[in-house]
Amino acid sequence: MAEKDEGQRSDNLPLKQPNEGLPRSYKELLGSTCPKKTSWPELVGSSSEEAKKKIKEEMSEADIQVVPPGYCVTFDFRFQRVRIFVDESDKVIRTPTVG
Template identity: 35%
Template sequence: MADCKVTRKTRWPELVGVKGNIAVATIKAENPSLNVFTIKKGTIITAEYRSDRVRVWVDGCGVVYVAPHIG
């Protein structure tokens, strides 16, 4: 029997330019086990890496300006 490795996405560059709430919903639909949320540009955050977290960075208009990624 062959070993099957499931590869999950870790980055979503295609979501740059999309509204943040749509980006969050898209990522959660692809991987429901992730904790996904928006962060406004300029917000101070902690720097630790988390394999279950995706921060979706949005500008003042709520549009994603950085490719979301796990971390």
């Protein structure tokens, strides 16, 4: 039995491109659920309320979670979630990011 050549389909018709049908970019793979902005470094040092307000202005569908010091979080990725890590005085200590 002859082996299939790379770039050939099982019906022996050549593909137009070797990766035909695959997404061309990461954004195309994610589709319209991918937000335009994914992080807010300018919010480090601000209060959690200011940070929530700014993030909601730029990403209205965001599910914002304020994470106090010492709390554990899961490592799953969610397109709508933005975590805001704060210190004891409610100041943002890490760049809030989508995920």
